[in-house]
Amino acid sequence: MLQLSNINKSYRLGQLEQQALFDVSLQVVEAELVGLCGPSGSGKSTLLNICGLLDQQFDGQVYFSGEQVTGPQQAMRLRRSQLGFVFQRFNLVPVMSAFENVEYPLQLNRIATPQRKQRVNELLEAVGMLEHAGKRPDRLSGGQQQRIALARAMVLKPRLVIADEPTASLDSQTAHQVVSLMKQLSHQHGTSIVVATHDDRMSSHCDRIIRMEDGRVVSDKEALCVA
Amino acid sequence: MRRLTQAWLNVQRNRRRSLMSVSIIAIAVFALLSAGGFGLYTYQSLAEASARESGHISVTMPGYFDSEEDYPLQNGIADSNVLIKSLLSHQQVKAVQPRVEFSGLASNGEKSAIFIGQGVQPNEFRQKGPFLDIVEGKLLDSYNPDEAPQVVLGKDLARNLKMQIGDWLTLLSTTSEGALNAYDFVVSGIVSTGVPEMDKRLLYIDLNAAQALLDSQRVSVVSMYFYDYQDVGPMLQTLSAPSAQQTPSLEFTPWWERAVFYDAVRNLYNRIFGVMGAVMALVVFVALFNTLSMSVTERTREIGTLAAMGTSPAEQLRGFVYEALVMALIGCVLGIIANGALSAGLLVADIQMPPPPGRTDGYPLQVYFSPILALWVTVSIAVICAGASAIAALKGVRKPITEALIYV
Numbered sequence: 001m002l003q004l005s006n007i008n009k010s011y012r013l014g015q016l017e018q019q020a021l022f023d024v025s026l027q028v029v030e031a032e033l034v035g036l037c038g039p040s041g042s043g044k045s046t047l048l049n050i051c052g053l054l055d056q057q058f059d060g061q062v063y064f065s066g067e068q069v070t071g072p073q074q075a076m077r078l079r080r081s082q083l084g085f086v087f088q089r090f091n092l093v094p095v096m097s098a099f100e101n102v103e104y105p106l107q108l109n110r111i112a113t114p115q116r117k118q119r120v121n122e123l124l125e126a127v128g129m130l131e132h133a134g135k136r137p138d139r140l141s142g143g144q145q146q147r148i149a150l151a152r153a154m155v156l157k158p159r160l161v162i163a164d165e166p167t168a169s170l171d172s173q174t175a176h177q178v179v180s181l182m183k184q185l186s187h188q189h190g191t192s193i194v195v196a197t198h199d200d201r202m203s204s205h206c207d208r209i210i211r212m213e214d215g216r217v218v219s220d221k222e223a224l225c226v227a
Numbered sequence: 228m229r230r231l232t233q234a235w236l237n238v239q240r241n242r243r244r245s246l247m248s249v250s251i252i253a254i255a256v257f258a259l260l261s262a263g264g265f266g267l268y269t270y271q272s273l274a275e276a277s278a279r280e281s282g283h284i285s286v287t288m289p290g291y292f293d294s295e296e297d298y299p300l301q302n303g304i305a306d307s308n309v310l311i312k313s314l315l316s317h318q319q320v321k322a323v324q325p326r327v328e329f330s331g332l333a334s335n336g337e338k339s340a341i342f343i344g345q346g347v348q349p350n351e352f353r354q355k356g357p358f359l360d361i362v363e364g365k366l367l368d369s370y371n372p373d374e375a376p377q378v379v380l381g382k383d384l385a386r387n388l389k390m391q392i393g394d395w396l397t398l399l400s401t402t403s404e405g406a407l408n409a410y411d412f413v414v415s416g417i418v419s420t421g422v423p424e425m426d427k428r429l430l431y432i433d434l435n436a437a438q439a440l441l442d443s444q445r446v447s448v449v450s451m452y453f454y455d456y457q458d459v460g461p462m463l464q465t466l467s468a469p470s471a472q473q474t475p476s477l478e479f480t481p482w483w484e485r486a487v488f489y490d491a492v493r494n495l496y497n498r499i500f501g502v503m504g505a506v507m508a509l510v511v512f513v514a515l516f517n518t519l520s521m522s523v524t525e526r527t528r529e530i531g532t533l534a535a536m537g538t539s540p541a542e543q544l545r546g547f548v549y550e551a552l553v554m555a556l557i558g559c560v561l562g563i564i565a566n567g568a569l570s571a572g573l574l575v576a577d578i579q580m581p582p583p584p585g586r587t588d589g590y591p592l593q594v595y596f597s598p599i600l601a602l603w604v605t606v607s608i609a610v611i612c613a614g615a616s617a618i619a620a621l622k623g624v625r626k627p628i629t630e631a632l633i634y635v
């Protein structure tokens with residue numbers, strides 16, 4: 001479903017050029033929860049940005065559902081209709097209520113109002129936030145916000161969700177709830193999720209673990225990630 | 228609707244800053260509307276004064292205002308009574324006044340002075356309303372050939388010749404035949420026009436007396452007065468149309484072609500207001516640009532998040548433009564209300580302006596409230612704010628998403 005081949009990526013810092021990814025190739029299939037582990041600075045976020053079609057500045061090829069992604073317009077279109085994102089710091093829109101935040105991707109895709117309402121309510125129910133639908137993010141706890149963010153990422157039934165350290169800002173119990181929720185939704189909707197994490201409890205839920213070190217994939221297996 | 232609500236909520240995110248922008252807009256709108264309203268009031272006052280002085284339309288023989296006559300009333304209108312009757316038949320026309328313009332020498336027996344005279348029908352003073360300040364005595368009585376003819380003098384001319392009410396004054400002029408003629412007049416009133424240059428030379432006598440002095444039945448000008456000055460333009464076209472031309476042909480001059488002072492003031496004010504408007508536009512632009520730039524920078528991560536979800540840059544720009552428009556609208560409404568209050572307050576307060584250059588009298592300060600001007604200012608401010616916000620937001624939405632997302 002998502003295929004990266006021979007990705008090389010380097011950042012330029014003034015005169016210095018620092019390579020962050022070395023010849024990374026990777027495939028993500030339907031409905032799997034992939035954990036991306038590795039020490040800080042190993043290139044997890046860099047790789048996720050490429051998987052999420054947020055970054056086009058690299059060498060190599062990216063295919064999404066068999067279609068090669070070449071330009072920013074195409075990437076924008078795919079992100080809008082096929083991708084969801086969960087961020088470490090939730091990134092909900094503060095002037096929108098929880099409901100409106102979840103509704104936003106549906107609006108972007110011009111889904112008709114009745115279906116929209118129904119979808120949003122379904123998702124809010126699934127993440128257990130129906131009763132907080134009318135609240136603005138600043139009145140929700142971190143865990144609640146992340147659940148809303150998860151609902152927002154899943155509301156379109158996207159093919160792929162990208163999550164960079166989604167539990168890093170949460171206490172362990174809340175983190176655990178959010179992770180099980182992700183796994184459950186992934187399997188329910190047939191959505192693939194790629195999660196970058198430092199968190200072992202997180203990785204224990206994954207179907208598959210990719211381990212990175214210094215910009216290279218060092219292991220890729222259906223097993224526990226040992227930090 | 229939802230976009231507007233969100234724009235409104237975004238405006239409230241940094242209240243103090245938004246309040247600042249809104250205040251700047253409100254002050255700019257208030258200043259522009261007040262200056263403009265004062266200008267409109269001045270234009271209208273001057274227009275009324277000009278039109279009262281010369282009539283809304285002056286009817287003359289062709290070229291009367293362009294060339295000097297060789298002898299008095301050379302280029303005068305001969306059959307003024309027929310003309311007056313036909314002009315009065317239009318129902319928009321309120322009054323028609325024939326007038327003889329002449330000049331000569333006024334003498335008290337010991338001393339003479341050059342005068343510029345107007346021969347008018349006495350009812351002209353009543354019909355035109357209070358355009359002269361009567362310093363002493365009264366205006367002309369109805370003409371009576373059996374009584375001594377009366378003269379009304381400008382106040383500086385009267386002082387020059389040491390004239391009091393009831394004194395006798397001899398007016399000398401050339402007749403239309405080229406002979407010298409003199410009549411004695413009794414001073415009935417002393418007036419001031421408010422323009423010292425005029426008061427030094429001006430005198431009024433009865434139309435018939437003027438015609439007798441010049442030994443002619445002609446008149447110089449026939450002035451037309453309208454009930455509604457909106458009718459002046461259309462009527463001017465009707466009268467000047469070739470089909471309406473009479474023999475001998477006549478010339479119709481609207482008041483605005485003769486209102487030199489009005490034109491000069493209007494040109495001056497328009498330029499001043501133009502510069503002021505440009506400065507205000509710049510101030511508003513800079514203020515809004517500054518506010519929106521700060522908002523955009525603060526919301527970099529939010530912009531990145533929305534972009535990640537596939538929101539187009541154009542859509543994001545629109546959000547910021549809406550936000551600026553909300554502030555513009557609030558500012559404009561406040562500015563308009565303030566202007567309305569000022570306008571109403573000045574009606575009550577009666578504050579006097581100092582006399583304009585070349586005048587002796589001040590006039591009441593008033594500011595018109597013009598809905599059309601308010602609309603124009605609002606639209607312009609809205610365009611400026613939209614532009615400023617779009618430019619400010621452009622920087623934010625152009626940032627690469629990956630950078631925007633990690634911005635703190």
Ligand SMILES: Nc1ncnc2c1ncn2[C@@H]1O[C@H](COP(=O)(O)OP(=O)(O)OP(=O)(O)O)[C@@H](O)[C@H]1O
Pocket residue numbers: 011012013018019020038039040041042043044045046047
């Ligand atoms: N915007 C950037 N500009 C320059 N160098 C960068 C940038 N982002 C990342 N890097 C560099 O690229 C390498 C990989 O960074 P990346 O953020 O992908 O690591 P990570 O595995 O996500 O780390 P962490 O676990 O701390 O989030 C690091 O050496 C980092 O210094």
Ligand SMILES: [Mg+2]
Pocket residue numbers: 044045046164196
């Ligand atoms: Mg990272």
